Amino acid sequence: MKIVTILGARPQFVKAAVVSREIQKDKDIREVIIHTGQHYDKNMSDIFFEEMEIPLPDYNLNINGLSHGAMTGEMLKGIEGILLTEKPDYVMVYGDTNSTIAGALAAKKIHIKVAHVEAGLRSFNIRMPEEINRILTDRISDKLFCPTQTAVDNLMKEGYAALDAAIYKTGDVMLDAALFYAVKAAQKSDIIQRLGLEKFILCTIHRAENTDDLDRLRSIVAAINEISSKTRVVVPIHPRTKSIICKNNIPVGFEAIDPVGYFDMISLITKSELVMTDSGGLQKEAFYFGKNCVTLRDETEWVELVDNGFNVCVGSDTARILEGYHTMLQKDNDFSADLYGKGDASAKIVAELLK
Structure with missing residues (x-):
């Protein structure tokens, strides 16, 4: 199996680090990483690959400093060209950035399956560009990896049970990273x-x-x-x-x-x-x-x-x-509440992809 992972913004490096580590444990999966360049400051990009031991990107599009439309359009164009060359089984996207929606759109338009990590999140503020990105990405994804029960519930309320998409409650990959x-x-x-x-x-x-x-x-x-x-x-x-x-x-x-x-x-x-x-x-x-x-x-x-x-x-x-x-x-809070799983979200995601 070949997976192309799309990264571009700082939080995505954190999430991808633990999933990529899990992928590397399985010789049946090859991961190709595309860095869109959305975060271009060295301290906001390069240092994450270095200290978190993320495999260096196979491709760097170096797209940044543009308006939402221009940035997304350039990413869509660049990612599509790479996907046509690589021909992966899945494109994996994270979160809710311009890199996320560009990767999902590029894949889906050429009939490549999309896996969305952090699916089902909603702020219910459609003025937020992130809300638009996450809603649209969810709608065209084939595998929806939800970090919480609330995220699963959001998708069910939106009618995803009737769509040709698989919904999984995995827990949060950022908890994996934190631990x-x-x-x-x-x-x-x-x-x-x-x-x-x-x-x-x-x-x-x-x-x-x-x-x-x-x-x-x-x-x-x-x-x-x-x-x-x-x-x-x-x-x-x-x-x-x-x-x-x-x-x-x-x-x-x-x-x-x-x-x-x-x-x-x-x-x-x-x-x-x-x-x-x-x-x-x-x-x-x-x-x-x-x-x-x-x-x-x-x-x-x-x-x-x-x-x-x-x-x-x-x-x-x-x-x-x-x-x-x-x-x-x-305020004195008890932080022992189990809200985001047990720290094994990455293993669950990779296992479901292999199925």
Whole structure:
């Protein structure tokens, strides 16, 4: 069996690392990796392949810095050409990025089966480009690997039981990654010592809904600035976010650092007092490492974290962000809840592909 894996954005490298490791255990599967280049900063791409021991991409399309339409179109064109050459049995895509939908479309239009890891997630906000990507990818996928029962339920409500697609509840591959790499992170990361960190809040801001809306971005930054006047706030800043902040002269009072590798990020999560983010993956990683989370979005696809009190969605309003910060900083949660499986999602995915 030959599988072509499409990667492009930082969280996909994390997810693919554990699945690729499982694939390598089976001599009956050959994996070909296409890196679209969607995340092109060295610290947001190359370092992940190096430290997480992901096989180097067989192809790198180097497509980045374009509008949604232009980027997706260029990816579609580039991926299609490779698929016509490689002729795989499956194309495997992850999550909800432009790389995800481009890979799924390229495969399906030339009659190659599609496997979608992280299928069934819904924020129910159709204005989010990620929501459009995940809905469309699910609809044309042949195997839908769902991380949670909520994701399975979403697909069933949308009528997927009547479609020619197989639905599997596998658990979350990011839990696999968190469990596997936590030990390595403890051994290899020195970011806590390097930055002289003790008590601090970890924060990230990168989603287009926040960075492209200057009112939302200013409001979020104002809240983080106020928090940072009382306690240290460390923000590994996305290059695009940094560019927008600088271009619009938005005053920054928090500690902005360059993007970090996965081991450093694990260390920052585990040593932080609280996580504040608009990242889907970081919401879950906060839970995996026993940290409460304040989500800088109006909704989340990881609804079970909110329903069980591990996470609160506060949008972009400064007052609501500050209220969420104070509430979650003091909240004592039991993180033993089984929300995302047992850490064997990758093995389940590979087993189902082989069937």
